[in-house]
Amino acid sequence: MVPGPAQTCGQEPAPAQEVPTTCGQEPAEPARTCGQEPAPAQEVPTACGQAPESAPTCGETAQHRRLDPLEMDSWRAFLAASTAVTARLNHELEAGCGISMHEYEILVRLSEAPQRSMRMSTLAEHVSHSRSRLTHTVGRLEKEGYVVRVSCASDKRGVNCELTEAGLAFLRQAAPVHLDGVRRHVLDRLSRDQLGLLSQLMKVISEAPGTQAA
Numbered sequence: 001m002v003p004g005p006a007q008t009c010g011q012e013p014a015p016a017q018e019v020p021t022t023c024g025q026e027p028a029e030p031a032r033t034c035g036q037e038p039a040p041a042q043e044v045p046t047a048c049g050q051a052p053e054s055a056p057t058c059g060e061t062a063q064h065r066r067l068d069p070l071e072m073d074s075w076r077a078f079l080a081a082s083t084a085v086t087a088r089l090n091h092e093l094e095a096g097c098g099i100s101m102h103e104y105e106i107l108v109r110l111s112e113a114p115q116r117s118m119r120m121s122t123l124a125e126h127v128s129h130s131r132s133r134l135t136h137t138v139g140r141l142e143k144e145g146y147v148v149r150v151s152c153a154s155d156k157r158g159v160n161c162e163l164t165e166a167g168l169a170f171l172r173q174a175a176p177v178h179l180d181g182v183r184r185h186v187l188d189r190l191s192r193d194q195l196g197l198l199s200q201l202m203k204v205i206s207e208a209p210g211t212q213a214a
Helices: 069-097 101-112 120-126 131-143 165-185 192-206
Strands: 117-119 147-151 159-163
Touching: 069 101, 069 165, 101 117, 101 120, 101 131, 101 147, 101 159, 101 165, 117 120, 120 131, 120 159, 131 147, 159 165
Parallel strands: none
Antiparallel strands: 117 159, 147 159
16 A cells, blocks of 8 residues: 655655665575684574573674574564664654654653653663663753753652653644654554554563663
8 A cells, every 4th residue: 555645744755765674684604703603503492482691792603593484574574564664754754843753752751751751761761762872862852942851859860851841842743743654654554453463462572571772
């Protein structure tokens, strides 16, 4: 289904470009590590769905199993859909309202919080950002006057992020653009039963130990 033109904050975004991806593809032959030949890969006798204790780093000989056809197809479908939809929604917000989807999500979370305020550490968990990344993104929003950082009254070591009146007004202008895109690119393409199943599957992944941003 070809999506219709996106609703914008005063202007029409240019067509989004497709984002090619090859992530998840197995190499034809074992790749070299940092300065040495890797040992032959061995099968790992782990339980189905069990995550490894730690991810291998460059220079280590990682034990791994190649993806079977079903696993490869599932991984590529997930990656292609998430990459394409995120890129299109982000493009429409930036072209129409001058804000990224990550920045938009921060404003939304703050608007839903009591007194439109949240601890920076808690906000990082809600938007799945590392604390350093959140600090950088909030800094940009603060320059625009959409948020302000203040010391936490109950804990002087903590910092709260608060949504300003200007930020709330801007969010109300940007929301129709984003919500229209979410419906056109995702929700309207699935039945109610499919949406329920999608929600369950994504929660299995997002709520698994080790998935949250560091």
